[in-house]
Amino acid sequence: MAVLVVFNLIALVSFAQQGGVKDESMKDALRPYEILATDAIGNPTFIDFISTKVKSDDTSVYEFLKTIYGFDENTTFVEKEGSAKEQNGIFSKKLFQHYKGIKVEWGQIVVTYKDGFLRSVNGHFTPTKNSRTVPLTPVDNAIKNTIQKIGAEEYAWENMYLQKMLREETQNPKATYYPTAELLLMDKNINEGETDVRLVYKFDIYALSPESHKEYFVDATTGEIVYEESLIMHVGGSGDTRYSGKQTFETQLFNGSYRLHDYTRGNGIITYDLRGNDGYAPFWDFTNSDVNNWWSSAVYNNAARDDAALDAYWGAEMTYDYFLEKHERNSWDRNGARIENYVHSSIDNTRIADWSRNNLSTVGKIRYGDNDELDGNPWTCIDLVGHEFGHDIEATTSQISSFNNYEGGAxxxxxxxxxxxxxxxxxxxxxxxxxxxxxxxSAFRNMSQPNLHSDPDTYQANHWVFEGNTTNLYPNHTNSAVLSHWFYILAEGIQQQMQ
Ligand SMILES: [Zn+2]
Known part of the structure; x- marks a missing residue:
């Protein structure tokens, strides 16, 4: 309590020193109220009414604010839709500041009242007197120039699948990611001692490659970008994976929910949902609106087996970390190449997880099948993720020909x-x-005992598939056991009589 009193006194003193109330004649009439906090330019941000003397009707509130902030008739307030609330007989509402009908960014005031009289006023008011309200830069130019400055390879509105998803979600056939601007006034120096009010266009631009999603404030007079704010936030999440218990992973807060995008590792690790598609598109995000960003088995161990996506995602993060930490390799191309997982693919059962990358691409894509014809456990467990990622490394380093599936491919x-x-x-x-x-x-190869799954443990020994054998369609997955078994012997230090 003592601390609180001291704080109040300091706020009062500092406010008194800076002048504060603009109209001295109104001061006595409006008392008693107490200014508990002020902003960088000395305007009150929190006013408490000791006894309730100011009426709470719109005109009285406007006149009171005018006395406090000293604005003219060009300033108006618009009640935020749906902001009016009542709790224990105390009402509150949020007011947005406008100047000549133009909204003032960050200018908002919350008033509370009871029995027809004000209880408190708090928020931020930006002085906008004599501000310019007619733009000189056309809005189209402001948007196009900003897009040019970003210089991304691809934007969300150029991606037909994202556009399609947006239109489905909003049920608006014309919805688009292409930016639309809002004309605003904003104080460029909001936290500093001197205001710098600008007439700006505000819009957001969502770029896919390289990924960025930002809100831009472009000066409608000079065309310069005066402020930008990222709409993408990285948040640690955790959840019940299908095969590896509880794990933690990076996620991204996007449009109010979390999704499986991790841009803290290289150029990103992303996990998409194919929902049974055969190819790589269309795809969807796995999302979570749980406030704690907890991906529970109660929700994700569903009919679609979405918890398997967490294994692919966490597995890719671990794979990235393993190569970086143990081999000092930043993703498969040493340059942070992006890894994209595609879960719930309907690729056939003999190629239940696979990878693809065209030679010029900096994105490695891994598809995972749902394994419906066997036990219905999607093939997303961690060693399969490491296996598919490994194919990207082989392709960019050794370039061993997989043309000959009997030896090179093996x-x-x-x-x-x-x-x-x-x-x-x-x-x-x-x-x-x-x-x-x-x-x-359910294991399908065994590096310590290849024979368990009818694979050879020695070059050209029992179970080896010789060239010309056409009954085994995937000799590379059989003859591979010779090399992997060699690794097992090396790693465990086993002395063994070879066949
Ligand atoms: Zn493979």
């Missing part, structure tokens, strides 16, 4: 199984099935 599959095991060991060191590839979804 080396690549062997390397990928090794990386899958290493990533699994890195992320889940207590796991007892490190060498059983895909053990979380």
């Amino acid at each position: 080396l690549r599959e062997g390397l990928s199984d090794i990386w899958g095991a290493m990533v699994k060991f890195y992320a889940k060191p207590l796991n007892t099935s490190i060498y059983a590839h895909g053990s979380d979804v």
